[in-house]
Amino acid sequence: MMSxxxxxxxxxxxxxxxxxDWSIETPxxxxxxxxxxxxxxxxxxxxxxxxxxxxxxxxxxxxxxFITVCKKEKKSYRFEKMPDGALPxxxxxxxxxxxxxxxxxxxxxxFLDALGETSLSFFAGCADAFSFCRQAYASxxxxxxxxxxxxxxxxxxxxxxxxxxxLPIVSLICFMIGLIVAFVGSIQLKxxxxxxxxxxxxxxxxxxxxxxIMAGVIMSGRTGASYAATIGSMQVNEEVDxxxxxxxxxxxxxxxxxxxxxxxxxPFLTVYADITGILxxxxxxxxxxxxxPEEYVRATxxxxxxxxxxxxxxxxxxxxxxxxxxxxxxxxxxxxxxxAVGKATTSAVVVSIVLMTVDTAVLTFLFxxxxx
Amino acid sequence: xxxxxTVSDMTVAYGDNVVMKDVSFSVHEGDxxxxxxxxxxxxxxxxxxxxxxxxxxxGTEVFNGTDFWPGTPENRKNAMRQAGxxxxxxxxxxSMTLAENIALPLEQYxxxxxxxxxxxxxxxxxxxGLAGFQDFYPAEISGGMxxxxxxxxxxxxxxxxxxxxxxxxxxxxxxxxxxxxLIVQIRDTLQTTxxxxxxxLPSLLGIGTNSIYLDVDTKSAIAHGAPRDLxxxxxxxxxxxxxxxGA
Ligand SMILES: Nc1ncnc2c1ncn2[C@@H]1O[C@H](COP(=O)(O)OP(=O)(O)OP(=O)(O)O)[C@@H](O)[C@H]1O
Ligand SMILES: [Mg+2]
Numbered sequence: 001m002m003s004x005x006x007x008x009x010x011x012x013x014x015x016x017x018x019x020x021d022w023s024i025e026t027p028x029x030x031x032x033x034x035x036x037x038x039x040x041x042x043x044x045x046x047x048x049x050x051x052x053x054x055x056x057x058x059x060x061x062x063x064x065x066f067i068t069v070c071k072k073e074k075k076s077y078r079f080e081k082m083p084d085g086a087l088p089x090x091x092x093x094x095x096x097x098x099x100x101x102x103x104x105x106x107x108x109x110x111f112l113d114a115l116g117e118t119s120l121s122f123f124a125g126c127a128d129a130f131s132f133c134r135q136a137y138a139s140x141x142x143x144x145x146x147x148x149x150x151x152x153x154x155x156x157x158x159x160x161x162x163x164x165x166x167l168p169i170v171s172l173i174c175f176m177i178g179l180i181v182a183f184v185g186s187i188q189l190k191x192x193x194x195x196x197x198x199x200x201x202x203x204x205x206x207x208x209x210x211x212x213i214m215a216g217v218i219m220s221g222r223t224g225a226s227y228a229a230t231i232g233s234m235q236v237n238e239e240v241d242x243x244x245x246x247x248x249x250x251x252x253x254x255x256x257x258x259x260x261x262x263x264x265x266x267p268f269l270t271v272y273a274d275i276t277g278i279l280x281x282x283x284x285x286x287x288x289x290x291x292x293p294e295e296y297v298r299a300t301x302x303x304x305x306x307x308x309x310x311x312x313x314x315x316x317x318x319x320x321x322x323x324x325x326x327x328x329x330x331x332x333x334x335x336x337x338x339x340a341v342g343k344a345t346t347s348a349v350v351v352s353i354v355l356m357t358v359d360t361a362v363l364t365f366l367f368x369x370x371x372x
Numbered sequence: 373x374x375x376x377x378t379v380s381d382m383t384v385a386y387g388d389n390v391v392m393k394d395v396s397f398s399v400h401e402g403d404x405x406x407x408x409x410x411x412x413x414x415x416x417x418x419x420x421x422x423x424x425x426x427x428x429x430x431g432t433e434v435f436n437g438t439d440f441w442p443g444t445p446e447n448r449k450n451a452m453r454q455a456g457x458x459x460x461x462x463x464x465x466x467s468m469t470l471a472e473n474i475a476l477p478l479e480q481y482x483x484x485x486x487x488x489x490x491x492x493x494x495x496x497x498x499x500x501g502l503a504g505f506q507d508f509y510p511a512e513i514s515g516g517m518x519x520x521x522x523x524x525x526x527x528x529x530x531x532x533x534x535x536x537x538x539x540x541x542x543x544x545x546x547x548x549x550x551x552x553x554l555i556v557q558i559r560d561t562l563q564t565t566x567x568x569x570x571x572x573l574p575s576l577l578g579i580g581t582n583s584i585y586l587d588v589d590t591k592s593a594i595a596h597g598a599p600r601d602l603x604x605x606x607x608x609x610x611x612x613x614x615x616x617x618g619a
Contacts, residue, residue, distance in 0.1 A: 234465075237461055237463055238459040238460065238463035239463050239464070239466065241420070242457065242463040242465070243465075245424060245452055245455070247449045247481075
């Protein structure tokens with residue numbers, strides 16, 4: 001049997017008779033009739049539960065909804081023959097009046113408000129990032145003067161994590177990149193019978209910028225994200241507070257070793273990426289284009305210029321600083337729950353890749369200007 | 373008795389949201405001072421102000437004779453060397469073993485040799501009943517053990533004052549009683565002053581020597597005194613109900 005609600009208007013009172021089986025599994029009685037009727041001039045509402053056979057939360061929720069309407073229309077109400085246990089539940093629900101909390105800004109805001117707020121928070125974020133960088137710099141100087149508190153083993157671990165442990169993935173990706181550049185280039189160059197120029201194409205492209213970019217993207221996904229997640233969950237766990245109240249700067253203890261490790265390792269990783277990239281190109285040149293190994297090596301050596309390699313290292317080193325700062329910044333500023341750690345990790349990767357792009361543009365412009 | 377910690381007219385806010393207004397109290401040496409109140413009244417917030425993590429909107433705190441708020445970060449840092457803190461979650465550094473956790477403050481603030489530090493670490497772990505757990509990582513021990521290990525770390529530098537945030541939350545009644553006994557023992561043997569946030573009635577009535585009650589609605593301290601006296605002569609209805617489990 002379905003739940004029923006009968007509305008019986010009398011002169012002074014409106015009687016609401018509930019009946020049937022109330023269950024949250026079936027849609028329960030529509031309440032809009034009551035809302036319209038409640039507007040008419042009764043002084044009181046009587047809720048009668050006489051013919052209710054079974055009930056659960058759906059019954060109580062409906063009555064609470066009616067009571068809210070009564071309160072709004074300033075009608076008094078009373079109960080008659082309610083099923084056992086329903087009244088205490090209703091009383092419990094009504095016991096604590098809703099707190100007068102300031103309205104939360106949910107939902108859509110007018111466009112200009114949203115725009116204003118977004119830009120304000122953007123500038124606040126920039127100022128915050130700037131002060132973070134200043135603190136990181138101060139901490140680095142403390143480290144250089146031997147005054148920073150950090151564990152040597154942490155620094156070693158970070159160096160190993162950002163260096164040796166990253167080699168397999170860097171090898172794989174950069175070998176593939178060298179392969180792809182050579183393959184795509186060879187299709188065009190073959191048209192002119194100029195396959196041998198694949199060697200210089202790969203050598204210059206990879207050493208000058210591709211190696212550094214690939215190493216940077218890999219490290220931001222691998223190491224930057226891990227910095228944000230590690231420091232972020234320490235934040236959630238009050239571990240960062242524990243450091244701070246013990247007079248140990250979280251910058252000295254957490255940020256500096258990571259910043260140093262990644263900044264020191266990125267130039268090496270870049271060179272390593274260059275080498276595997278060139279090997280990838282050589283694979284295509286020798287196996288698919290039937291160039292002889294000696295020929296390929298000679299062409300590569302001719303194209304390889306120290307200045308290209310140094311430019312690549314400069315890119316790589318700047319990426320290292322960017323990735324480490326972004327990861328640590330997001331970790332230190334992380335909120336106090338699990339989803340905040342997720343957000344911090346995502347932002348660390350996204351922001352560092354965006355900044356790497358900007359950095360590449362600026363450096364490329366400068367290198368061009370000075371003719372390097 | 374001298375005051376170890378004096379707070380006057382302190383107002384604390386998150387942005388525009390004022391959490392407490394004009395709170396004043398002082399903690400004497402050797403007190404077990406309880407901060408109590410309903411959930412959300414700002415106990416943890418007050419603790420983070422007292423330990424220098426959050427700046428109050430207004431008011432002063434004098435900590436062991438030094439101006440804490442207002443004061444310089446350097447002052448606060450020096451003053452905090454006299455303090456140990458046990459966080460609500462233990463807050464052990466998860467990448468270090470228990471021994472390394474306790475050794476870190478010792479390495480930083482003393483000139484002890486590695487062997488001496490090892491002995492002190494062993495002593496602190498013995499005190500909290502974790503003898504032999506030196507090489508365990510925080511993830512390998514239970515919640516109650518983490519609390520005790522956190523206490524051992526808080527006691528590493530023989531602090532004059534220890535702050536506790538809900539030490540017995542999440543512990544079974546027996547462990548919780550044991551922790552209370554441990555706290556009293558530490559106070560008696562090491563002459564440590566203790567400031568403790570808790571809403572465990574048996575614990576605060578059992579060991580508290582002084583307290584304040586923070587009220588959510590008026591955002592102020594509405595009772596002040598030893599919890600047992602407050603139970604006998606409650607100054608108002610809210611405190612009476614709190615100390616009688618809402619009866
Ligand atoms: N980081 C924060 N930002 C903004 N408001 C906060 C923040 N932390 C706490 N609050 C607010 O401050 C008030 C006090 O919070 P606090 O955590 O100090 O309560 P509590 O007394 O420790 O509660 P409990 O007993 O549940 O731990 C709460 O109303 C909360 O909404
Ligand atoms: Mg709390």
